Amino acid sequence: LDEFDLIDRFFRRQRVQREDVALGIGDDAAVVRAPADGRLVVTTDVLVGGVHFPAHTGPSDIGYKALAVNLSDIAAMGASPAWATLGLTLPDPDESWLEHFASGFLALAERHCVQLVGGDLTGGPLCIAVQLTGIVGTSGYLSRGGARDGDEIYVSGTVGDAALGLQVVDGTLRVSEQDGAYLRGRLNRPVPRVELGRALAGRASAAIDVSDGLVADLGHLCNSSRVGASLEVDALPLSPAYRRALPGVGWEAALTFGDDYELCFTVPLGYVDDVERISRELDLPLTRIGRVGGDKVTWTMEGEPLSLSEHGYQHFRK
Ligand SMILES: [Mg+2]
Numbered sequence: 548l549d550e551f552d553l554i555d556r557f558f559r560r561q562r563v564q565r566e567d568v569a570l571g572i573g574d575d576a577a578v579v580r581a582p583a584d585g586r587l588v589v590t591t592d593v594l595v596g597g598v599h600f601p602a603h604t605g606p607s608d609i610g611y612k613a614l615a616v617n618l619s620d621i622a623a624m625g626a627s628p629a630w631a632t633l634g635l636t637l638p639d640p641d642e643s644w645l646e647h648f649a650s651g652f653l654a655l656a657e658r659h660c661v662q663l664v665g666g667d668l669t670g671g672p673l674c675i676a677v678q679l680t681g682i683v684g685t686s687g688y689l690s691r692g693g694a695r696d697g698d699e700i701y702v703s704g705t706v707g708d709a710a711l712g713l714q715v716v717d718g719t720l721r722v723s724e725q726d727g728a729y730l731r732g733r734l735n736r737p738v739p740r741v742e743l744g745r746a747l748a749g750r751a752s753a754a755i756d757v758s759d760g761l762v763a764d765l766g767h768l769c770n771s772s773r774v775g776a777s778l779e780v781d782a783l784p785l786s787p788a789y790r791r792a793l794p795g796v797g798w799e800a801a802l803t804f805g806d807d808y809e810l811c812f813t814v815p816l817g818y819v820d821d822v823e824r825i826s827r828e829l830d831l832p833l834t835r836i837g838r839v840g841g842d843k844v845t846w847t848m849e850g851e852p853l854s855l856s857e858h859g860y861q862h863f864r865k
Pocket residue numbers: 619620623755756758
């Protein structure tokens with residue numbers, strides 16, 4: 548089977564057929580209809596085998612995550628995802644691998660009404676590049692740059708689970724079978740907060756998805772907004788599995804490792820009630836972890852300031 552047969556066989560069978568796609572897979576390029584009164588939001592993420600995921604990760608999980616990380620960026624912009632392209636480099640065209648990869652990718656695409664409109668398949672070290680385009684309407688888009696003094700800072704879901712998931716996968720953390728399955732799932736199948744991002748558009752003043760770790764990503768948000776912030780470590784939302792592991796692993800994973808793909812966002816006081824309503828409607832915890840203000844970003848734990856070292860924050864041992 549050549550490149551075209553493989554694409555035809557594994558990627559053309561998607562169920563999503565969007566009306567705004569004039570020409571999809573199979574031509575030199577795709578043709579889509581841009582919304583008359585909206586804007587397009589474009590993102591791309593590259594995953595390299597052995598760097599961004601352990602080399603032995605299942606192909607269905609890799610396919611899922613390659614799209615999920617892009618959906619998460621679209622979510623952080625408050626946009627609705629629409630069209631994807633896929634650049635796939637494979638050491639050898641293993642049909643079973645491709646079938647599972649495509650099933651993980653296309654099942655998540657279907658859940659978010661994303662149509663795969665094109666791509667490229669080549670030989671080489673395992674590498675997956677996805678480009679995803681989203682649409683924002685009249686409520687506008689979210690960015691990292693709009694936080695203002697006095698805004699409340701929130702994070703969705705729970706943080707640190709993916710970090711512990713990786714420790715479970717590489718054998719450095721022992722937990723119960725049930726907690727292990729949960730934490731591995733959070734690493735391999737992060738849930739992009741697309742509905743949350745859309746609900747926050749027009750309400751949140753700034754947003755970012757947690758891919759590099761909460762401390763780093765909040766730093767990016769505050770830099771872009773040119774604001775400081777005070778954060779409370781004790782307020783961070785941890786899963787029951789993380790809480791059970793906390794005495795051994797400490798807070799560091801929750802603060803400095805990324806890959807959770809939760810949204811961190813700031814909200815003017817006038818919209819705090821909306822955040823509580825959105826949390827109920829989406830059945831998703833949205834936890835207040837601090838406030839925008841001051842001239843730098845400070846973290847406290849039980850009222851004590853944490854000091855920053857070259858290797859990240861210290862004093863997580865409590
Ligand atoms: Mg991001």
